[in-house]
Amino acid sequence: MVDRMDAIAIDFETANERRDSACAVGLAWIDHGRVVRRETRLIRPPELRFSPGNIRVHGILPADVRGQPNLPEAMAEFLPDLSDRLVLAHNAGFDIGVLSASLAAWGKRAPPVTYLCTVRVARQVFPHPAGCGLAKVAGRLGIRFEHHDAGEDAYACAEIALAAMRERGAASVADLPRVLKMPAVVRAGGYHPDPENLRSTAPRALGTTRNRMPSADPGLRFAIRGSTGNRYAVVLEERSTGPYLRCDCTAGLHRRRCRHVDAVVEGDVTDLVSGNFGDVERLRERLAVAGTPVEPLRVRAATERRSRAGLG
Numbered sequence: 001m002v003d004r005m006d007a008i009a010i011d012f013e014t015a016n017e018r019r020d021s022a023c024a025v026g027l028a029w030i031d032h033g034r035v036v037r038r039e040t041r042l043i044r045p046p047e048l049r050f051s052p053g054n055i056r057v058h059g060i061l062p063a064d065v066r067g068q069p070n071l072p073e074a075m076a077e078f079l080p081d082l083s084d085r086l087v088l089a090h091n092a093g094f095d096i097g098v099l100s101a102s103l104a105a106w107g108k109r110a111p112p113v114t115y116l117c118t119v120r121v122a123r124q125v126f127p128h129p130a131g132c133g134l135a136k137v138a139g140r141l142g143i144r145f146e147h148h149d150a151g152e153d154a155y156a157c158a159e160i161a162l163a164a165m166r167e168r169g170a171a172s173v174a175d176l177p178r179v180l181k182m183p184a185v186v187r188a189g190g191y192h193p194d195p196e197n198l199r200s201t202a203p204r205a206l207g208t209t210r211n212r213m214p215s216a217d218p219g220l221r222f223a224i225r226g227s228t229g230n231r232y233a234v235v236l237e238e239r240s241t242g243p244y245l246r247c248d249c250t251a252g253l254h255r256r257r258c259r260h261v262d263a264v265v266e267g268d269v270t271d272l273v274s275g276n277f278g279d280v281e282r283l284r285e286r287l288a289v290a291g292t293p294v295e296p297l298r299v300r301a302a303t304e305r306r307s308r309a310g311l312g
């Protein structure tokens with residue numbers, strides 16, 4: 001029996017589309033097969049620019065973080081634990097990227113971390129056609145949590161890892177990489193401005209980033225309300241040519257680019273009736289790596305909405 005906490009789950013919320021804009025962090029410590037500690041902190045990002053879509057996801061406003069510590073200050077007490085334990089995150093490429101980019105934004109070095117993505121764990125241990133988004137997996141496993149609160153999301157991530165541990169008979173969560181034959185990713189400490197994740201830099205060809213692409217769920221699915229009130233499904237598919245968004249509207253079925261796909265790609269969540277804003281961000285991270293420029297999430301004004309729908 002290893003007498004130490006074996007893993008720690010982490011989740012960041014961001015103010016806008018930039019990886020260095022963390023505005024909240026949640027952490028959940030796992031010890032001897034259960035969650036033993038949970039913490040949540042608000043974080044003041046380098047610039048107080050909040051995208052409407054991000055606010056709709058997490059409900060955090062600039063005024064909430066104005067007097068809060070910056071990321072290096074907020075994380076100082078937790079960084080040693082991140083280095084000492086297996087780090088878990090749901091879509092870990094995103095959260096680890098946020099950590100290092102946000103530290104780098106303040107001129108700080110990221111600690112070395114060894115991490116495991118619980119999306120990948122869930123895909124292997126609890127595969128399901130509906131996908132392995134955090135809320136979906138948690139729902140299927142009966143984990144109750146308040147989605148898009150950083151502390152709650154970290155807790156759900158930890159519980160997913162614990163469920164996988166029990167399902168596969170692993171001795172601890174830290175033993176999951178070995179049991180699942182899914183090597184944890186070791187990331188050396190240092191400056192990680194993560195240029196490929198910051199949209200201010202030039203897009204890179206997909207081929208060069210294939211091994212490091214954000215793990216957007218192929219199968220990410222969005223319900224979009226069309227101009228006549230019909231619902232259309234936009235689904236992410238990974239093709240040999242890169243990510244592809246398929247829509248089941250008439251234009252989409254004829255392989256033409258439609259306004260529903262445009263809306264998701266543009267981050268226009270006005271008609272996103274499925275409400276999965278976080279998935280939109282995940283999709284757009286994936287597209288950004290593939291070389292598609294992405295704009296901040298936004299909600300269209302009523303006038304623009306009418307003209308777009310051809311009504312005004």
Ligand SMILES: [Zn+2]
Nearest residue numbers: 247249258260
């Ligand atoms: Zn469509």
